[in-house]
Amino acid sequence: MLYIMLKMSQVKAQSKHKGILENGEAGLFKLELEDESDGTRKLMSLAPAIESVLKKGGVLLVDEIERELHPMLVNFIVAKFQSKNSNPNGAQIIFTTHNTELMNLELLRKDQIYFADKNRNDGSSELYSVTDFMTKTADNIRKGYLAGKYGATPDLEIEEVE
Numbered sequence: 001m002l003y004i005m006l007k008m009s010q011v012k013a014q015s016k017h018k019g020i021l022e023n024g025e026a027g028l029f030k031l032e033l034e035d036e037s038d039g040t041r042k043l044m045s046l047a048p049a050i051e052s053v054l055k056k057g058g059v060l061l062v063d064e065i066e067r068e069l070h071p072m073l074v075n076f077i078v079a080k081f082q083s084k085n086s087n088p089n090g091a092q093i094i095f096t097t098h099n100t101e102l103m104n105l106e107l108l109r110k111d112q113i114y115f116a117d118k119n120r121n122d123g124s125s126e127l128y129s130v131t132d133f134m135t136k137t138a139d140n141i142r143k144g145y146l147a148g149k150y151g152a153t154p155d156l157e158i159e160e161v162e
Contacts, residue, residue, distance in 0.1 A: 057089030066099040103142040115152035
């Protein structure tokens, strides 16, 4: 099993961006990693691990995959792991997310979606799959989750503000 843990401070990179020079011609501008957006920096720190695990096989763990990344980019990364062409060695990505848009049966299978339900009394968490429920392939998992069908939603007490 391949384990790669990278911290942002361990990644050294410089990017080049297309732009228009003072003379009106197209040119490239260099940017240091610390001058890039948070999303670009996160992608730059994840990219080597994604590429490595897709090439060699193994498991990649990513906490809050959607944080700082565009939703289309997150979908692209997940799709890379779903494709036999880009993932010939059966690498797996295991990620946490608060993005309910990823509960999409066009992107993931039902057996790939799990919920973590935190016990309010003792702080323990229970992990269970959407397949533990009577669901059909045509069901809107996201909608059911937000309606409380699967549990694992925050227990909020909302008071009106006067």
